[in-house]
Amino acid sequence: xxxxxxxxxxxxxxxxxxxxxxxxxxxxxxxxxxxxxxxxxxxxxxxxxxxxxxxxxxxxxxxxxxxxxxxxxxxxxxxxxxxxxxxxxxxxxxxxxxxxxxxxxxxxxxxxxxxxxxxxxxxxxxxxxxxxxxxxxxxxxxxxxxxxxxxxxxxxxxxxxxxxxxxxxxxxxxxxxxxxxxxxxxxxxxxxxxxxxxxxxxxx
Numbered sequence: 610x611x612x613x614x615x616x617x618x619x620x621x622x623x624x625x626x627x628x629x630x631x632x633x634x635x636x637x638x639x640x641x642x643x644x645x646x647x648x649x650x651x652x653x654x655x656x657x658x659x660x661x662x663x664x665x666x667x668x669x670x671x672x673x674x675x676x677x678x679x680x681x682x683x684x685x686x687x688x689x690x691x692x693x694x695x696x697x698x699x700x701x702x703x704x705x706x707x708x709x710x711x712x713x714x715x716x717x718x719x720x721x722x723x724x725x726x727x728x729x730x731x732x733x734x735x736x737x738x739x740x741x742x743x744x745x746x747x748x749x750x751x752x753x754x755x756x757x758x759x760x761x762x763x764x765x766x767x768x769x770x771x772x773x774x775x776x777x778x779x780x781x782x783x784x785x786x787x788x789x790x791x792x793x794x795x796x797x798x799x800x801x802x803x804x805x806x807x808x809x810x811x812x813x
Contacts, residue, residue: 637694637697637698637700637701637807637808638803638804638805638806638807638808638809638810638811639697639804639808640690640693640694640697640698640804641800641801641803641804641805641807642800642801642804642805642808643689643690643693643697643804644690644693644694644796644804645796645797645798645799645800645801645802645804646797646801647686647689647690647693648686648690648792648793648796648797648800649793649797649801650686651683651685651686652792652793652796652797654682655682655789656789661789683748713762713763716762717759717762717763718759720755720758720759720761720762721755721756721758721759722755723755723758724751724752724754724755724758725751725752727751728747728748728750728751728752728754728755731747731751732744732747732748735747742785742788743782743785745781745789745791745792746779746780746781746782746785746788746791746792747778747782748778748792748796749774749775749777749778749781749791749795749796750774750775750778750779750782751778752774752778752796753770753771753772753773753774753775753776753777753778753795755771756768756770756771756774757771757772757775758771759771766803766806766807766810770799773795773799774795774799777791777792777794777795777799778795781795
């Protein structure tokens with residue numbers, strides 16, 4: 610009986626080693642929480658301070674000065690979220706004596722980069738065509754696609770997060786008048802819930 614238990618334990622350890630070598634498992638749940646907080650703060654600032662309502666500008670030009678400020682705000686949120694994710698993932702990897710920049714993390718980044726870059730160029734097209742109101746759903750949609758394609762190189766839970774973002778992106782494209790609210794839900798609330806879930810499941 611003891612030999613059988615040892616055999617099962619050995620198999621579990623081998624499986625864990627294989628998974629760790631083929632998947633990037635240093636993603637931090639707390640990074641998801643912080644990204645959600647940044648997104649909620651950004652959505653609040655865009656709505657309250659700059660009166661940004663996607664429905665009002667979906668087929669109209671947007672004030673260039675306000676538009677520039679909003680683009681700067683969105684870029685700042687993006688860099689804050691990425692910077693936090695990199696720092697916390699690096700810290701988590703160090704605690705586990707792992708290399709944060711390995712084959713798995715490289716493959717994950719490459720798979721995320723394709724839809725994100727495509728989405729970035731698509732947003733530039735929307736800006737050129739003055740379809741400003743469609744930028745909000747576009748960010749959700751392409752971000753969701755990026756998560757879905759990259760999920761095979763990290764925790765499988767990321768796939769569900771990607772699908773939720775895709776659904777919210779499509780919904781916000783249909784209900785443009787609520788797209789900022791849906792954006793805050795996707796990038797803000799869902800990220801916070803996901804981050805807490807990942808922290809409790811994998812980091813405690």
